Amino acid sequence: MQHSGRTAPAARRVVITGIGVAAPSGLGVADFWAATRIGKNAIGPVTRFDASSYPARLAGEVRGFEAGDHLPGRLVPQTDRVTQLALTATDCALADAGIAPGDVHPYDMGVVTAAGSGGSEFGERELRKLWGQGAKHVSAYQSFAWFNAANSGQISVRNDLRGPTGVLVGDQAGGLDALAHARRRIRNGGRLIVTGGFDASICSFGWAAHLAGGGVTATNDPERAYLPFDGAASGYVPGEGGAIVVLEDEGSVRARGGRNVYGEFAGYAATFDPRPGSGREPGLRRAVEGALADAGCHRDEVDVVFADGAGVPGPDRVEAEAITAVFGPRGVPVTVPKTMTGRLGAGGAPVDVVSAVLAMREGLIPPTTNVELSPDYDIDLVTGRSRTASVRTALVLARGHGGFNSAAVLRAVD
Template sequence: MTMVTPPAAPPLAARGVAPVVTGLGVVAPNGLGVAEYWAATLAGRSGITRITRFDPSGYRVKVFGQVDIDPGTHLPSRLLPQTDLMTRLALIAADEALSDAAAEPRSMPYFAGGVVTAASGGGFDFGQRELEALWSKGSAFASAYQSFAWFYPVNTGQISIRHALHGPGAALVSEQAGGIDAVAKARRGIRGGAELMIGGGVDGSLCPWSLLCMTRSGRLSECPDPERAFRPYDVGASGAAFGEGGALLVMEHPDAVRRRGVTRTYGTVAGYGSTFDPRPGSGREPGLRRAIERALADAAVTAAEVDVVFADAAGLPELDRAEVDTLNQVFGPGGVPVTAPKSMTGRLLGGGASLDLATAFLALRHQIIPPTVHVDQPAYPDLDLVRDTPRRGDLAVALVVARGHGGFNSAMVLRAPADS
């Protein structure tokens, strides 16, 4: 048998390069697609509602950020039997991101493009349905697709197959921090010679099994009112609402962007830092500050140059206080505008931080900071929280921070395009 070696991607001078973001794809509880999501976010429109996918009356948690769509209107019918909703949303986001970038990976050298995604647990709804079939009807009624459709790396695999992305590939699990970590891993792909990478996270698959697992984390609010369940930085904060969705970013090497003749971009991924929290009970401070400082140093940016922070916003008083203390240590009390648009979507697990990245790039493009909603009684007067309505600003540098359950901390610095 004759083996054919695919053509290698042309070498690029990539060491230390800041990848250019040329496309965004968004699937969120308050908007499908970048335009719909951005309009809803600026309007302060929340997608957190009472659960309608099944009867939540027997569960402690009754609200969620649902993404309710007809996947058949967006994807080929052959993909539907083999994918969970999580993966369908990821495929839709990837399609939009590549279209937004006007990029066609199939026209690139074989190994020139890759994909890195984040997810926290995989396709729970698919898994639950197949286990129910197995238990109630027998093995002949369980789908062979169960072997991979539930698995957290499946988004990377399905996107790479659909778009012929044969280059660097990976899947990461660090819960809310995962969306940043995946983009950072994709940045390494660019620096390693890839022309184009898709990076980010799309997560969440709402079903009774997944809701029970999320509830056991102890971080979800049990308030049944969608407008009061998730109130980060509020005196009544009692936990978070969770949700499904996220965002994927198309990142390209600057040389590839110039070669394609792209004239309008969202900006660059300038810096990244990640840390782990110390052992509980050690008395040492959390690792978020070190992650922020590493990201700033990596971007060669001072704290004074940061124009807006997209915060983690856990919605639990002790975690919110720790984050506010960290921001005050880095920027000084009230030293930088802070926002948490996730108050409109819920925390999207592995997709949450990448949605914040997409939102931050939109803020840099449009020179406006989206608001935090549902904060009626701010608990931290030393926090310059952008509430209820957007705030205009001269925005050149944004910082996005995220903390994953289990002690993950990640931070990423974004720069607006030089000509913006």
């Protein structure tokens, strides 16, 4: 084949210009970061339903959130809690980015989110009505409120985002996949994508699903329950919430006079683990190397790794070995701030992305709380308290149930 002689156009630089958070450690960026930077634990006894008969009774809940305080009254009965949290975070992210109506044409703005379980609490409530009162008592909004795509749809309608819209499902890895898909849409000509992930399944129906997965800890001490990379690790604590970010083409940000840029979504890769018993290496290391290559980033440039932190010995070992294989023994600081919140499903990785860009702004790596690093893992885990550091490049890892692996590189923008 004869080469045409043409040079491929440079990839468009995609940056984060707005963030919104609704997590157990804080509603809104200021409260979230104030708690995260000092290692404040937000895990506690389940209050959203009676969990006394279950073996696991701890969760990371977004306490004090009342949907009516943040959303129009007509939306509240139409939506599940997960969508209410996502809509609230989206309002914050757009305001943070300085996006006002008319700044960007509606067809130049889209939304891509990740969701693992959809509207569990709404669905459970309507099923109770179905079996207890009859079909006529089931809300018409059940037709979409339970669905994984409800967040993307409601965000699109509420904010008049008429560009590309989608939803990805990949458990904990889905949040990074959504951001990467949003970046791809921008590089293909879009100007702005609202993206991120949310899950909120702390109800008896959702709890049964968590327990069926087999990874939830039965420990009921909030300080010793979720312990990734600790010799006492016995599983994870479920949580609810997530984060929304605004991704934009850097040139478009300048064109509209935007001034708020947190960082660049610089690289991404995803892999899938081979079947159990195959003898082949898990896919996480390849995801890390692929994300670094996509960002044009050498491993020595990475200042911190926000690890997935399964809290289960087998997956913890796989992740620690992947990090060590790429960066060398104790070659890079590693942190798992989700020990303060529990694992948030599709919302977990977007929250880590927010933590990463805030760490860049402050020059501070948030801690992995309550954990005593096992000598079995040769990683430099930031435990106890935050660590002051110059953070210019961060790697975020996420792994989903069933073999999903995703990795993303965030880079500071001067």
